Amino acid sequence: MKMELVNLSKKFGDVYAVKNVSLAAEDGELVALLGPSGCGKTTTLLSIAGVYRPTEGEILFNGLCVNKMQPKERDIGMVFQSYALYPHMNAYQNIVFSLVLRKRPKDEMERAAKRVSEMLGIGHLLKRKAAELSGGQQQRVALARALIKEPKLLLFDEPLSNLDARLRLSMREEIKRLQVQLGITSIYVTHDQVEAMTMADRVAVMHDGELLAYVPPEELHERPRTEFIATFIGSPSMNLADVTVDNTGGSAHAVLKNGVSVKIPKERLPRMPQRGNAVRLGIRPEDVSVVAERSADVQARVTFVESLGRENLVVCDVGGQRIQCLTGPGQKPPLDSTVGLKLDMSRAHYFDPESQVSLLWEN
């Protein structure tokens, strides 16, 4: 089923929780709503579910406006962060609850419950109450409860946030596998960018109730349209430095505040902002390397080193400018030493310091 939001806004009192959001999820697509807490992603989800009425705009299911429809008429399944299993029912009763409400015959319920519980590997847990199940098991029951209705649209509200790290990985894989296999259009709310990047066909980045970008995951990382997206996506987050672009005499250079200049490759030359030539340079920690001083772009003092196992995070100071870089496991410069940094300027980004819009990618 195709799900569309057209200029969707939701106000609580005088405050816009969601502001003028438009996006479309194609049939079978998994769309992640990604953003920090309070960005309006859950409000958007609950509006799609029919729990909230939109203040303005429309929600379309296959082109049909569902604004006035009750949740039960919308043919949706939903999975919650807290699992939201009914505590007074056992797993089986939880799973078949929607069928009980529709007064389906008992044997149909049993068959359907068998089908989904086998799909999720919880056949042996059906007699247990919610409190007697582990977090992962509860989430499987919740997933079974959502799937038994054969919904046209699946809504996930941070379903993995309460699970431990290892379980989160396996559930992530499983949810994605099921979603592809069943081909159900899905909206997946998360604040975890890795979850969004790995699972979603397209990611909608939200901030302060507004939709900032709606693109495939790779593009979000490689071609961020705004400074917020650039720093929000990727961990550790992108280094930012105020520079001026010196485009005189053949080649272009980015000049840092302390006078150090780095050459900008021709194919990565940014547009100039409307006023002046001051821009904000963004470069990801993985695109900065610690090198021998003679081949370095800049000299830096090491202020902090954090061992991450597979790599080291080296925090440096370049004339008052903080720059983080990721180095290989063997490369761990001592604190307060001076090192040379090489910036891979063919992967640098530039933003307008005023509008914070990318000067490389079209909006």
Next chain:
Amino acid sequence: MKDSEARSGTALTQAPQFPRRLNTGPAWFWFLLPAGVITLVFFFAPVIITLVISATNMSTITGLTRWEWVGFGNYERLLSLPQTVRRFWITLRYVLFTLVFFNVGMALLIALITTHIPRQLGTFFRAVWLLPRITPVVAYVFMWQIMAAAPPHGVITSNILEPLGGPTGNLLPANAFLFIVLVNGFIGASFGMIIFTSAIESIRQDIMVASLVDGASKLQRIRYIILPQIRWPLLFVTTYQTLSLLTSYEQILVLTGGRWGTEVWALWAFNVGLDDYYGFFQYGLGAAIAAVLVIMGILFALLYMRYFRFNELLHEPRIDVL
């Protein structure tokens, strides 16, 4: 705690042992003492004294010095009295009707309705329902008497019945039972209302949303989610209100004084033991009547606990060190 239990417990018991002085020493005794004394003096002692007096012929004639033991004499007299069966049925009907229609029924209805309408409106209606409870009993019952009175003062008679050509006398004698249920019910409903409302509002929001998404209508959500979730407060209010209705008589005393078939058991005990027009107070017989009430109360409480499976609602604490 027994040793065998401790060993079969969780990993907590494997941890370094905490000093168990609280368990073995006399500390628990001192902790329990204040509550224990209060319970004994104010809860057990009156029951014992009632039972003791019920085995005597104490009255205003014998005074506190010349009474004699009569054993079960008072109870035998109770059984032979023609009023006994009548009082019993009046009480049962009064408790049952007030409980079902008001103290639990109406309370639940108000709680459900006021939690399903805009919040401020809900709070307003609940506040209105609290008025009978905060009005002094005599003033409150007086309002009901005015309500039922004959014209020109009666509110119902002169405003509704008279213009319609209906009966115009005082409504109270003919409808006394209805009035004692209404008078008590309008006070009693607010107790359950408050408890049910807070129980409904503390049901987890995600479960409410999940049930909507699962396709529950408002009524289905009440039946399948809200009612099972507030089973414990329902048990509590039903039990508590049964017991307080069994022993309540002040409103009835002020409204009818027990006339017109409204002398419930507790009022009977009061009238016999402490309120005779001619000053003949039969303490012994009154105590026996009251003792029956105590036994009925205990039976009801046990019945409710079994029916609601009270034990399943409580979990053994998992903390071992206390």
